[in-house]
Amino acid sequence: xxxxxxxxxxxxxxxxxxxxxxxxxxxxxxxxxxxxxxxxxxxxxxxxxxxxxxxxxxxxxxxxxxxxxxxxxxxxxxxxxxxxxxxxxxxxxxxxxxxxxxxxxxxxxxxxxxxxxxxxxxxxxxxxxxxxxxxxxxxxxxxxxxxxxxxxxxxxxxxxxxxxxxxxxxxxxxxxxxxxxxxxxxxxxxxxxxxxxxxxxxxxxxxxxxxxxxxxxxxxxxxxxxxxxxxxxxxxxxxxxxxxxxxxxxxxxxxxxxxxxxxxxxxxxxxxxxxxxxxxxxxxxxxxxxxxxxxxxxxxxxxxxxxxxxxxxxxxxxxxxxxxxxxxxxxxxxxxxxxxxxxxxxxxxxxxxxxx
Amino acid sequence: xxxxxxxxxxxxxxxxxxxxxxxxxxxxxxxxxxxxxxxxxxxxxxxxxxxxxxxxxxxxxxxxxxxxxxxxxxxxxxxxxxxxxxxxxxxxxxxxxxxxxxxxxxxxxxxxxxxxxxxxxxxxxxxxxxxxxxxxxxxxxxxxxxxxxxxxxxxxxxxxxxxxxxxxxxxxxxxxxxxxxxxxxxxxxxxxxxxxxxxxxxxxxxxxxxxxxxxxxxxxxxxxxxxxxxxxxxxxxxxxxxxxxxxxxxxxxxxxxxxxxxxxxxxxxxxxxxxxxxxxxxxxxxxxxxxxxxxxxxxxxxxxxxxxxxxxxxxxxxxxxxxxxxxxxxxxxxxxxxxxxxxxxxxxxxxxxxxxxxxxxxxxxxxxxxxxxxxxxxxxxxxxxxxxxxxxxxxxxxxxxxxxxxxxxxxxxxxxxxxxxxxxxxxxxxxxxxxxxxxxxxxxxxxxxxxxxxxxxxxxxxxxxxxxxxxxxxxxxxxxxxxxxxxxxxxxxxxxxxxxxxxxxxxxxxxxx
Numbered sequence: 057x058x059x060x061x062x063x064x065x066x067x068x069x070x071x072x073x074x075x076x077x078x079x080x081x082x083x084x085x086x087x088x089x090x091x092x093x094x095x096x097x098x099x100x101x102x103x104x105x106x107x108x109x110x111x112x113x114x115x116x117x118x119x120x121x122x123x124x125x126x127x128x129x130x131x132x133x134x135x136x137x138x139x140x141x142x143x144x145x146x147x148x149x150x151x152x153x154x155x156x157x158x159x160x161x162x163x164x165x166x167x168x169x170x171x172x173x174x175x176x177x178x179x180x181x182x183x184x185x186x187x188x189x190x191x192x193x194x195x196x197x198x199x200x201x202x203x204x205x206x207x208x209x210x211x212x213x214x215x216x217x218x219x220x221x222x223x224x225x226x227x228x229x230x231x232x233x234x235x236x237x238x239x240x241x242x243x244x245x246x247x248x249x250x251x252x253x254x255x256x257x258x259x260x261x262x263x264x265x266x267x268x269x270x271x272x273x274x275x276x277x278x279x280x281x282x283x284x285x286x287x288x289x290x291x292x293x294x295x296x297x298x299x300x301x302x303x304x305x306x307x308x309x310x311x312x313x314x315x316x317x318x319x320x321x322x323x324x325x326x327x328x329x330x331x332x333x334x335x336x337x338x339x340x341x342x343x344x345x346x347x348x349x350x351x352x353x354x355x356x357x358x359x360x361x362x363x364x365x366x367x368x369x370x371x372x373x374x375x376x377x378x379x380x381x382x383x384x385x386x387x388x389x390x391x392x393x394x395x396x397x398x399x400x401x402x403x404x405x406x407x408x409x410x411x412x
Numbered sequence: 413x414x415x416x417x418x419x420x421x422x423x424x425x426x427x428x429x430x431x432x433x434x435x436x437x438x439x440x441x442x443x444x445x446x447x448x449x450x451x452x453x454x455x456x457x458x459x460x461x462x463x464x465x466x467x468x469x470x471x472x473x474x475x476x477x478x479x480x481x482x483x484x485x486x487x488x489x490x491x492x493x494x495x496x497x498x499x500x501x502x503x504x505x506x507x508x509x510x511x512x513x514x515x516x517x518x519x520x521x522x523x524x525x526x527x528x529x530x531x532x533x534x535x536x537x538x539x540x541x542x543x544x545x546x547x548x549x550x551x552x553x554x555x556x557x558x559x560x561x562x563x564x565x566x567x568x569x570x571x572x573x574x575x576x577x578x579x580x581x582x583x584x585x586x587x588x589x590x591x592x593x594x595x596x597x598x599x600x601x602x603x604x605x606x607x608x609x610x611x612x613x614x615x616x617x618x619x620x621x622x623x624x625x626x627x628x629x630x631x632x633x634x635x636x637x638x639x640x641x642x643x644x645x646x647x648x649x650x651x652x653x654x655x656x657x658x659x660x661x662x663x664x665x666x667x668x669x670x671x672x673x674x675x676x677x678x679x680x681x682x683x684x685x686x687x688x689x690x691x692x693x694x695x696x697x698x699x700x701x702x703x704x705x706x707x708x709x710x711x712x713x714x715x716x717x718x719x720x721x722x723x724x725x726x727x728x729x730x731x732x733x734x735x736x737x738x739x740x741x742x743x744x745x746x747x748x749x750x751x752x753x754x755x756x757x758x759x760x761x762x763x764x765x766x767x768x769x770x771x772x773x774x775x776x777x778x779x780x781x782x783x784x785x786x787x788x789x790x791x792x793x794x795x796x797x798x799x800x801x802x803x804x805x806x807x808x809x810x811x812x813x814x815x816x817x818x819x820x821x822x823x824x825x826x827x828x829x830x831x832x833x834x835x836x837x838x839x840x841x842x843x844x845x846x847x848x849x850x851x852x853x854x855x856x857x858x859x860x861x862x863x864x865x866x867x868x869x870x871x872x873x874x875x876x877x878x879x880x881x882x883x884x885x886x887x888x889x890x891x892x893x894x895x896x897x898x899x900x901x902x903x904x905x906x907x908x909x910x911x912x913x914x915x916x917x918x919x920x921x922x923x924x925x
Contacts, residue, residue: 084713085601088504125531127599129564132503211500212536238530299806305901360804369705375804 060168060178060262061099065090067269072164073364074268074286075261076187077353079336080161081123082366085130090165093133093172100168101177103153105259108179112250113149115140116157116183117170120191120208120230121240123368126162129240135211136166137173139242142215143207147247155179155253157194157246159261160187160336161366166242178262183246185258185384186353189335191230192223193396195386196246196256206230206245210237258384272362282362283377286355292381292410295340295347296329297322297359300374316370318378322359329378331356333367338401340378348380349398351387352410355379380410413468414923415633416849417453418666418842419446419475422687422745423819425845426453428461432673432850436461437842439819446477446620447627454631465632469923474640474662474848477620478613483710485517488612489588492556493520493604494547494580496527496563496572500536506562506604511711518612521554523547527572528564531860531910536564539572541579548583559584560611562592562604568860588614588654595657595716597858598912602706602715609712610657617656621649638851638921642718644669644699645854645918648887660709661718663844664691665700668719670847671815672698674837680813681802681831684843685820687729688742692801693721694812699896699918722801726794728820730761736789738764738797752778761823764790771822791825799828817843853921855882855893858914872900872913879917888919 060068069083076083094100108114117140119126144151154171156164159182171178183194192203203226209215216233220226226245234241248256271289275282287294298318305314313334320327329347332339337354340347348354356365359375370376386392388409398405413435417426419442428436438456443449450473457463481487493506506522507515514520525547526540551559559580563572570593577589590611596603621639628637638646642661652659667684671677678698684691694701700719707718725740729747732738743750743758750756752763753774759782765771767779767787806812814831816824817840827833839846857879861871876895883893897916 085504088509088601092503092508122531124598127601129528129530129536130497130501130504130600132499132501134503213499238532238534238536373701373806 059099059101060094062091062094064266065094065165065168067273068164068262068265069269070272070363071265071268072159073161073366074355074357075185075265075353076160076364076366077336077355078333078365078367079189080158080163080187080366082127083161083165085126086162086165089131089133090168090172093169097172097175100171102180102262103177105179105181105254105257108153108250108253110249110251112152112253114153114155114179114248114250114253115143115151115244116155116246117167117242117244118157118163119166119240120243121234123162125239129211129238131240131242132211133169133173135209136169136242138213138215139207139209139244140170140174142209142217143205143244143247146205146207146217151176153177153179155257156182156261157191158182158184158187159265163187164262164265179253179257180262181253181257181259182261183257185261187336188396191227191245194246195258195384196248196252197223197395198386198389198391199252199256201246201248201252201256203245205247206243208233208237208241208243210241276361283357283359283379286357286362287379290353290381292353292379295378295380296320296324296327296342297377298324298329298375300370300372300376303370303372314367318376321375331378332403334401335367337367339398339403340380346405346408348410349403349405349408350401351383351392351396351407353381353383355381382410413463414470414472414849415454415457415468416845416847417450417471417473418663418844418848419449419473419477420663420686420844421476421480424449424453425842426457427842427845427849428457428463429846429849434839434846435463437839437845439841445623446475447623450624450627451630466634468633468635470635470638470921471628471633472638472640472646472848472851473624474666474844475620475659476663478617478656479660479709481613481616482609485514487616488518489558489615490519490554490556491558491560491608491612492523492551493608494523494525494544494559494561494576495604496525496539496561496576498524498526498537500528500564501600504601507608509601509713510605514710514712518608520608521551521556525576529566529569529572531565531568533569539575544576544579545583548580551587552584556587558588558590558611558614560590560592560604560607562600562607564600566593567598567858590614590654595655597715599706599715602713605712606657606714606716609709609714610655613656614653617653621652625649640666640848640851642716643854644847644851646851646921657716661721664693664721665719666844666847666851667691667817668693668695668700668847669698669851670843670845671695671817671837673846673850674817674839674843675815675835677813677815677835680815681805683798683802683814683816683821683824684818685816685823686727686818687747687820688725688727688744689723690726690798690801690820691721691723692798692805693719694805697896720805722805724797724801726761726797728760728762728765728823732759732761732764732790734786736786736793738790738793761790761794761820765822791823794823795825795828798824799831802828802831816840852918853883853886853888854916854918855879855884855886855888856914856916857882858912860910860912863911875913875915876917879915883917883919887922889922890919893917893919
């Protein structure tokens with residue numbers, strides 16, 4: 057795939073929802089926005105990470121806020137472009153490339169909107185290789201790339217530029233601004249040069265999303281098993297199949313935390329799996345024993361269709377297969393684990409690596 | 413006494429009930445004009461068991477008419493969608509993801525206007541009344557006859573929708589106006605879609621409701637007429653004129669509710685085998701489990717409440733082929749000319765049922781030659797496919813009793829693998845009409861509340877009481893009203909413990925003396 061056309065968007069959205077590990081929001085709105093932007097401005101060139109020139113000015117663009125709000129107060133393409141232009145103006149640089157901060161749900165598609173709107177190529181890469189809930193949780197943080205200056209823009213045209221002492225402060229202040237902007241904002245941050253991008257981003261993300269989406273679609277059309285195709289492609293493993301028997305959610309400091317309990321079926325009868333999440337799935341425990349944890353990917357897929365189920369979409373009675381897949385190896389360094397390992401999220405355990 | 417009528421795509425079924433006792437039941441063909449089929453059905457009841465029309469206290473009708481009108485893009489009013497959201501939402505205008513065929517069928521026009529609320533009640537922008545007046549001028553000139561108004565976060569605060577309705581109504585007094593907060597829930601595009609569909613059906617609804625009322629009064633019945641809604645509760649005719657979209661899934665709901673009453677099981681899986689499909693749903697405490705995901709209707713995403721129903725293409729009219737497959741194609745309404753037992757040349761599931769001695773329809777001698785192995789294999793295929801769907805609808809490892817209803821349920825065995833015995837209640841063929849007849853009155857609250865510390869219990873009580881009050885206001889007998897469903901979901905990323913609370917109360921219809 058060397059350019060993203062309207063025809064690619066459904067597959068990208070479907071694949072991105074899988075890499076979103078339960079988070080990332082419903083990609084539906086992102087897909088509609090991307091479709092409308094590509095229809096208006098034409099297809100978006102997709103540049104492999106390896107081909108980005110050293111002196112490129114690469115800008116990740118993303119949505120920040122509550123998915124519940126985004127499906128009600130719909131963002132616009134102009135708002136997405138405004139965030140990127142604002143930061144470029146502050147930096148005094150000419151943008152050359154747009155990138156994805158995360159792979160997952162809506163934030164795999166917002167950069168397509170930005171690239172189409174601004175007439176720029178999109179880098180086939182992202183900052184995580186998955187989705188995480190807080191904005192300092194990107195691999196560029198490990199390379200000393202600063203989250204700020206970052207821009208934030210609302211639909212009214214309000215915009216701000218934050219310059220903070222570290223990436224954690226960027227998360228905190230941006231979160232407050234987002235709430236004041238009505239809980240759904242567009243942001244642009246981690247501006248980087250081409251060589252920084254090649255060093256710190258995860259290559260091939262959008263191609264992978266499109267490939268996963270196409271795998272699921274093809275397996276379904278052939279009445280095959282989409283879930284095992286996804287597991288194979290990600291080099292992961294199937295953890296558990298079962299029915300959701302209980303979902304408990306609560307809001308803690310602005311995030312949806314909770315647990316889902318699954319009762320086993322398809323060979324897992326009699327066993328129970330507990331999924332713990334903060335927007336994204338963090339820990340999977342079978343009968344009290346941890347099977348997988350952040351930073352690795354834990355994804356819930358509809359058992360039959362292979363469609364990703366978000367943590368917000370988990371409902372009593374759903375039948376899902378839980379799979380785990382290895383994260384980018386850089387997440388398993390001590391620095392990566394400090395940034396997004398189980399202890400950061402309050403679980404007193406060492407990360408459990410996924411055996412492929 | 414009360415009369416329940418279910419107007420399906422193929423059959424119009426009617427029952428005469430005294431309390432929960434079935435005094436008479438008939439099945440007639442649905443007619444193109446609907447009303448003459450209803451007249452024939454009431455007539456049939458009268459012939460089966462003579463009754464005094466004045467002794468009928470209520471007539472309940474379930475109809476698939478409105479959803480069919482949408483699917484067929486038939487007789488839809490020229491409709492405008494007005495969205496109060498600017499400066500938000502401009503990139504995704506109303507009907508953005510609709511099939512073009514349906515946009516054309518409603519002559520869909522869109523207007524974006526400044527307004528809308530933030531999640532916490534602040535205004536995105538002040539409502540721009542001059543923009544609204546200009547839009548109304550344009551609608552008037554374009555011949556718009558029905559308007560759907562949607563404001564951002566109107567389920568939390570409906571003030572802008574109400575004000576916009578005043579302004580447009582003042583300028584265009586003859587157009588019908590539908591407001592999104594009365595129709596759908598959070599999720600702007602889906603709620604707006606449901607509202608536009610509702611608006612497009614308003615003229616047809618007025619026409620149909622008048623026809624239904626006329627056919628009932630024509631039979632000498634003066635009792636009030638109700639229509640059944642998606643959730644199994646009733647609406648009066650005035651409500652039906654305003655909210656035709658609320659009748660969309662009443663067919664499967666009526667079957668399920670009827671099955672519950674007939675079998676005495678209020679938590680069960682219900683398999684309704686009709687002419688072309690088998691619909692499987694799950695009842696909890698006598699009410700259908702609702703779909704939790706957005707439901708597409710005629711290719712349009714919507715988010716109003718629909719029962720969670722899985723359908724497979726197996727019914728009495730399904731074609732049976734040698735190797736052995738059953739359905740998904742069906743001879744449909746041509747069953748009585750195409751099926752072997754009626755002298756036709758097509759092997760259908762009905763022929764299999766007759767050959768197996770499970771049904772006495774048509775001429776059994778015309779299927780006597782069928783190979784026993786083929787008959788067995790076809791029945792096994794049907795049983796396996798249906799039990800697979802039941803299995804998919806189950807929500808826990810606990811066994812869920814299965815109740816089979818509908819004319820085609822003779823196709824099912826007495827026992828389904830993995831599901832146990834199949835309950836086949838008396839009057840199973842008219843379960844949907846019985847479901848309509850015993851429908852109750854409901855009231856509902858669905859809102860985002862900001863819950864201050866220590867106030868949770870009080871807020872929950874308040875919401876439940878409001879649901880009860882609404883049910884009573886809608887005509888439920890106060891002594892019978894209870895909360896049947898309650899749901900509390902904290903909303904992520906929103907400050908102030910914002911929690912979405914949904915409470916539903918239901919009670920028996922208070923019948924006049």
